[in-house]
Amino acid sequence: MAILTWLAVALIGLARPTTAAQAGDWASRSIYQVITDRYALPNGSTTAPCNLNNYCGGTWSAIIDNLDYIQNMGFTALQISPVDKNMPQDTDSGYAYHGYWPVDKYAVNENFGTAADLKNLSDALHARDMYLLVDVVINDMAYAIPGKEPGSGQLGPGAVTDFSQFNPFNQAEYYHPLCNITNWNNATDYQGCWFSTQYVALPDLDTESEAVITMSGDWIKSLVANYSIDGLRIDAAKHVDPAFLPLFIQAAGVYAFGEVDSATAPEVCAYSNLTGLENYSVYYSMIQAFTAGNMTGLSQMLSAVQELCENAPSLENFAENQDQTRFASYTDDMALAQNALTFVMMADGIPKVYQGQEQHTQGGATPDNRRPLWTTGFNTQAPLYNLTATLNAIRNHAINLDGRWVTQPSLELYLDNSTMAMSKGPQDVQTLTVYSNQGTHGGSWQLFVPNAFPPNSQVTDILTCTDVYSDSIGHLNVSMNAGVPHVYFPTYNLDGSGLCGRSLKTGWINNGTTTNAAKSSASQSMAGRWPTIVAVVALLMGACLL
Secondary structure: OHHHHHHHHHHHHHHOOOOOOOHHHHHOOOEEEOOHHHHOOOOOOOOOOOOOOOOOOOOHHHHHHOHHHHHOOOOOEEEEOOOEEEOOOOEOOOOOOOOOOEEEEEEEOOOOOOHHHHHHHHHHHHHOOOEEEEEEEOOEOOEEOOOOOOEOOEOOOOOOOOHHHOEOOOOHHHEOOOOEOOOOOOHHHHHHOEOOEEOEEOOEEOOOOHHHHHHHHHHHHHHHHHHOOOEEEEEOHHHOOOOHHHHHHHHHOOEEEEOOOOOOHHHHHOOOOOOEEEOHHHHHHHHHHHHOOOHHHHHHHHHHHHHHOOOHHHOEEOOOOOOOOOHHHHOOOHHHHHHHHHHHHHOOOEEEEEOOHHHOOOOOOOOHHHOOOHHHOOOOOOHHHHHHHHHHHHHHHHHHHOOHHHHOOOEEEEEOOOEEEEEEOOHHHOEEEEEEOOOOOOOOEEEEEOOOOOOOOEEEEOOOOEEEEOOOOOOEEEEEOOOOOEEEEEHHHOOEEOOOOOOEOOOOOOOOOOOHHHHHHHHHHHHHHHHHHHHHHHHHHHHHOO
């Protein structure tokens, strides 16, 4: 019954005409991530203190007031933290400023503003041709463990939970029975037991249940529709029943990035046919490459992901997020930070930058990695801010000239354990990116990159605006110094990029890949499939009544 019902729902969803952003639309975007409570204050203060375990006052309206800061870096999408109402109590783990402790899926978190404010943020982004990506929690609900506040203690056998406090999952039958995760490497444990039973209890939703599947689908459809959301980030995706994910995403009708926190490509890529993904396996290898000198390991991981993951161009690259130690706390070396940021922006996949990375903000374990951005003064002269803007500019320019820059896999042209050179894109918009993990103390030397460009090509390092030529057989000599990265692009095609003295071409759509012809073709294809889909749905629904 459950399978038939949800297959019918899935078919109806496929048949529904939609302009919602999907994988191909997202592949050409770049994402800036904020924690709503920590991005900007409505009074504009840049000196207000912040107790990192408490609400600090950031709002959706304050994000609107500071969108220029994000868009001027070239970002074409914004990810915000979860928006639904969270538990109000103070606990030994602090308040729910982050949004991951929901109690009412149909109400917004009033600490961040009203439903109208959230809709205004969506409208403001779309007016700038930017996408809205919302982080969502699908694995559990939350409540403070009874007792003194701040709450302390541990749920034990026989503990009683008042499920009536939750909306819509207000009965015990919607949850897995109470149990602790004892083996975080065992799927039976981490998918069937409660993520937390200390200080804040996180009752684990039974995502195998038809009722939970239906209720989750109804909720996400309304959320996406009410706020014109373009994409989702799915928190703790590996902690739900894998079969639940495509049903949930189909109900949402937009592209989604699932969190599968693992350093191994096989485990991450096993989910790539169910959902889009944050590229955690590459993240861990990238950190090792630029902080521990293991460039070879990064190369091997890139090859593994390319081989094992479906739809690799739509995986999400990042060097920082709200759960991980910030790069500047691994090392304060600016050249290494530049290389890590350049990798995120120029490698295969969708780049995502977490608020503060462009300011080289430090931060260790949670909540230290969630410091407010406003204390940086929104400095638009910071070195990494300007580097981000330059990298976004060349990426957007290449994509607008030829969308194949996104879809063609990168080609490794040189590798040793401190240096890697990667070519990406078709000939006329090809980028050659050279990474180094030698840091600011790295010496001066000449790197010979074979088969870098067509013979005798003039190319420009867009990070220094230096022009060089490939030799008579297409090899390129790169002057390495102080461990900084290099990004080369055909000089003759820089016009319109706004870089290195060239003008900026206006009127291009930011993502530049979905043509009207493609949209028309998709609509015609769906129109042709509609009678068949209706017949199949009717047959399935009839079977469900037997």
